[in-house]
Amino acid sequence: MNFMEKYELWLNSPYIDDATKDELKNIDHKEIEDRFYKDLEFGTGGLRGVIGAGTNRINVYVIRKASQGLANYVKRLGDNALLRGIAIAYDSRHKSKEFAYEAAGVFIANGIKAYVFDALRPTPELSYAVRKLSAIAGIVITASHNPKEYNGYKVYWEDGGQISLSVANEILDEINKVEDFNCIQYKNPECSKEEGLFVIIGQEIDTMYINDVQSLIINPHIIEKHSDDFKIIYTPLHGAGNIPVRTSLESAGFKEVYVVVEQELPDPEFSTVKSPNPEEHSAFNLAIGMAKGKNADIILGTDPDCDRLGVCVKNQKGEFITLTGNQIGALLVHYILSQLKERQKLPKNGIVIKTIVTSELGRVIAQSFGVDTIDTLTGFKFIGEKIKEFEEFSSHSFLFGYEESYGYLSGTFVRDKDAVIASTLVCEMGAYYKEKGMTIYDALKNIYEKYGYYSEKLKSVTLKGKEGNELIAKIMRTLRNNPPSKIAGTEITEIKDYEKGIGDLPKSDVLQIITRDNSVISIRPSGTEPKIKIYYSAVGKDGADVENKLKALTESFSAIIDEILK
Template identity: 55%
Template structure:
């Protein structure tokens, strides 16, 4: 508070809490953690908050990392995008100032843009790195800061560690001296990204379509309601859907424009049914076939389908399976499915995708949770020539079909889902009809996720305790069915509980435990990397819908009781 450089608004915030030791501790007991997900936290004053100083400090760390890579890295520069959240544009400009003041070239989007477009821009502009100011689908009081490498991929452990070491060395973020934004713009250290990047991205999205002639002929046969949930998807999603030939696209008026308060929803997360309340009312008026919603930075997509007079949600596993099935079936029929095709999913995503891929002789690879690992696989395939990436997805509503982006991309997927829905509508089927056919062929795979928020110091301690209890005292069986093996990604070992045999896991170390039972059911426990949450994932498969539903309910109840979370 004694620092003369402290911004007035932040000073007033600290003034208001100066006699509240608990609040001071929450805000200052640690620095906001920087990792592979960058920074994410509540907006406000304090070292454990998102504010102009924590953004500057992180960017100083990144700047010093780039400076160590020499002149070429500085010339290649950094692309920066931001979403519709409070202070996002301001934080983006401050990050640009820090870099440009250090003679590092900056490419800045002039208006809010989706995260996948930043990933594309890094690759298109051949930048050395990228930054997105976003907190994805978090509640409105949050903002965040994500860093991308020169592949357009979110940074992974090694790069995050090196940047973090640089951040740690910055002792006085309040005293960082920066040049004026306007003068850096005039001197061309900062340049605005032109529309050429958007146009190139649109062309690449269009190239993903497998039945574009059908859209040209029958695009008017399908009615789509879309909501950007007050975020960045509004312009690009509408633009691309219209350009490829979908004319009956209606946007939920109350959620069309950017709003940092996300005032029509509790949290702008398309995984939650509540965010669709207005969209469902609107869809009934328009007699829409499908409803699509993107989160604020447009990297996640939620889809609802008309079933009779109502709208039913497809979860992330279901939509992923439908898209995969559609892509593989169409490419196979058209003779364009590569012989060395590979599909990539995360270890907590349904095994249904693997069953579908096997039918088409497509390899499945599993990665840790987080799309950055899927992006890494794409790079690995391209460099080695071992496989051709065909599709990547995770249960948390993230999907990617075109490798010109290296992060989950809801914008490109809205177009694929629209085409897929139109294709099946011509056969008199809804997406749920097709999903039922898939279940009948491969088995009724059913999954669920329980995500519990435990905030603050005490919450974090409880999360660690729950994970440790499963690691140190794993169950031998669940409801009479033996645990077959345990995968502990922290120690990197897979242990067969029946034979006692131990094998090494090839994935990076992560605080995740997965237990697989003899009947193919499994559950996974992990703390969230970006939010104060513990996440428990459950999966079962049987030959009937009713049996799978019953089994899933029992598995969930048993594990939650074990974790003292009932």
């Protein structure tokens, strides 16, 4: 069926509401093609796309179809799986609550219990709830840090981690079998409370979750000592982090916690920022202004579903600077391992996990403490899978996991990156260094002096629509078939093609180029946005040297990409 046939099917279907049909009647031919030339892809994490009508958009019909496919897969597992149910959370985005209830309605109609949070919650708390409720699965309606036009449908399994590749493929098979809207079962959730299939959850899970977060604090006595003089500015960027982050910090003992009022309340327009992404420096403009007035020690910012954390600290001039995800990760690796070692609690089989596009600095730090580091593919789901594997085989003790895109995890009661946990640990770390007469920035400089100067940069090339997909494929194909021999005048010593399989990692559309001076370039199409992402990493003898190397690396490879796109 071509895109026009799909378009006409939606226009003529009695299942599609009039408002959706009116939206479709007012778009041009090119827009029709973009909305219907394919189905919105169900990847290893679920769905993510622009909100709107069409098969290549996210809307109630796409949500219902995905939920029916998931329900069909769960039903294959037997009656016990139905009773265990599916937990559902949602964030502050447009239609998040509506999509959550649409999904619940499908599950209920299929005889599956649906646990739905009473209001918006962080993604990591959904992971936690799946485990606490012994649910068979969980979903979060979120598009994480994407622009306001997006929403998504993220699927978790019984261990609290995102679904594995094999489970994702089986669910996708079930979704693809739902060829007709009439195959989708739906029942109003509010009408199912008496049957016991629709359960609202809230405070009881919140309390257990916050208590477990507190259990990860290493130096409570230092927090107590600096509870009145360690000042924290926090912005939830209009998302789900406001209550849980502040609750956790206050439970830990921090008394000087101030929220950016303009960004405190949920707002699906994210009206005070260009993008609700703590990776964007401009997202901290309001927070920095407030921090200057309060003479704060640190600034925290979380994305809409509160799984990513950005941090600003004072440099040696007293100016607030934004740390990168690699820097925050390295700082936390050093802090956690050094404190465990000091208390003689560092396990012999301890392990740190990072992704293949994350800086090698964390590995170097961990090695100095006698701790191994392993790499996973990009995406925190793979870190969660490793934690599960370690528990099943008692092979390693998980100490810390992180990725360069502002995702961090300590502890094992959550199986995804967690900005509530990370916020608490970063502030504890800040209080620890304040006790020593240092800032977090001072600690970072000490790490560079001891372990080497590392610097990284991410460049994303946005290529939208069908043509964009073709250009992204062209870039990857060209680099595989005709790779450069040198970059920035430095010989390439190795090219890793993860599509062919590297070690025990699953195959993935990622290329990694390594040069003689240990610079690394990683290239991968985004799984959630119309972008190709290029990660640059350089190592130098000092700050100026590493920045010069990074600049040359970026300019040289960008010219190669520009040539391919001509």
